[in-house]
Amino acid sequence: MERLQQKHTPDDVKNAFRRYLRANGIKDTGARRMILDAALDLHEHFEAEQVLYLLRERGLKVGKATVYRTLPLLVDCGILKQVRFDVKQAHYEHAYGEVAHDHMVCRRCGLIIEFAADKIQALSETVAKGHRFHVISHRFQISGLCWDCSIACPIAAGPLEPGDG
Amino acid sequence: MERLQQKHTPDDVKNAFRRYLRANGIKDTGARRMILDAALDLHEHFEAEQVLYLLRERGLKVGKATVYRTLPLLVDCGILKQVRFDVKQAHYEHAYGEVAHDHMVCRRCGLIIEFAADKIQALSETVAKGHRFHVISHRFQISGLCWDCSIACPIAAGPLEPGDG
DNA sequence: ATGCTTGCAAAACGTTTGCACAGGG
DNA sequence: CCCTGTGCAAACGTTTTGCAAGCAT
Numbered sequence: 001m002e003r004l005q006q007k008h009t010p011d012d013v014k015n016a017f018r019r020y021l022r023a024n025g026i027k028d029t030g031a032r033r034m035i036l037d038a039a040l041d042l043h044e045h046f047e048a049e050q051v052l053y054l055l056r057e058r059g060l061k062v063g064k065a066t067v068y069r070t071l072p073l074l075v076d077c078g079i080l081k082q083v084r085f086d087v088k089q090a091h092y093e094h095a096y097g098e099v100a101h102d103h104m105v106c107r108r109c110g111l112i113i114e115f116a117a118d119k120i121q122a123l124s125e126t127v128a129k130g131h132r133f134h135v136i137s138h139r140f141q142i143s144g145l146c147w148d149c150s151i152a153c154p155i156a157a158g159p160l161e162p163g164d165g
Numbered sequence: 166m167e168r169l170q171q172k173h174t175p176d177d178v179k180n181a182f183r184r185y186l187r188a189n190g191i192k193d194t195g196a197r198r199m200i201l202d203a204a205l206d207l208h209e210h211f212e213a214e215q216v217l218y219l220l221r222e223r224g225l226k227v228g229k230a231t232v233y234r235t236l237p238l239l240v241d242c243g244i245l246k247q248v249r250f251d252v253k254q255a256h257y258e259h260a261y262g263e264v265a266h267d268h269m270v271c272r273r274c275g276l277i278i279e280f281a282a283d284k285i286q287a288l289s290e291t292v293a294k295g296h297r298f299h300v301i302s303h304r305f306q307i308s309g310l311c312w313d314c315s316i317a318c319p320i321a322a323g324p325l326e327p328g329d330g
Numbered sequence: 331a332t333g334c335t336t337g338c339a340a341a342a343c344g345t346t347t348g349c350a351c352a353g354g355g
Numbered sequence: 356c357c358c359t360g361t362g363c364a365a366a367c368g369t370t371t372t373g374c375a376a377g378c379a380t
Contacts, residue, residue: 027360030353031361194378
């Protein structure tokens, strides 16, 4: 469902990053390359701390601040995408050459299901047009219960009914 | 599901809160009532600190911690809705008896446009059904440029193209 | 009377920043 | 060589928590 498009090789992505850096007069440093490498080796939805942890695990000495300063670059050039769940810390996922998708998050077990964003994207455009708004991106997230949890849990508390007793 | 579209009086909401507290064995305290009052007098999208500020302005002594402990209760019973923009702090808006809506946020000037969520809600259900997921709520946010800013700003940087130079 | 609630302050948390040094162009 | 990038630690702002005292039930 999510993988009918061609993936890019890690080298493709690294080259793209290099091009981006050059095009913007940003230096191509060892730390930035190491951070990109780590980010590419992390999957699903990772956070800044995990990048740092992976680097440490590999014996690479990169400061926390540098990770926090580099991730926005990777977002900026389209290699990563920042995803905000309900937690305070930011999460990231690969964006380069991926099909746009959104997330369903199970409130009970935290399971994350991805689904194609094409319909929502089209709907965004329609809605935006009616308000003279120029869409750059959208963020769509469904919160609820996955199949297993909806069986385990009779009913998740719904909002209060005005007339109930 | 909230099915009402008419506005409720503040008293309706306060009564609903009282019922919610009683139903859950939570105490109906002065601090909680004052926080609800303050939240009802704030409009648009406010943050915890604004609730605290309004209380102080009224000469009411309520601790910051209590505000942070009470807002989740108001969310839980459907009076408030937590909205997460790209900033770190949470925002809240009235949810009780309001028509469900989502937001468009202008990246340049921060303008927030609200629009009806009915179509997105329907789409949520369709998508969720295909994944055997039970929808409790959704969060949909369009990020881009409002009309004025799209004129002031030529073009917001798009993601890197794999083949560009 | 009981134990949930409160307020205060301090901790926790992810993230940002100031600064002196290192390293890329 | 210059200036950007780096690492460390300290600062930051929001949110959470420990605790003694307060108050609703």
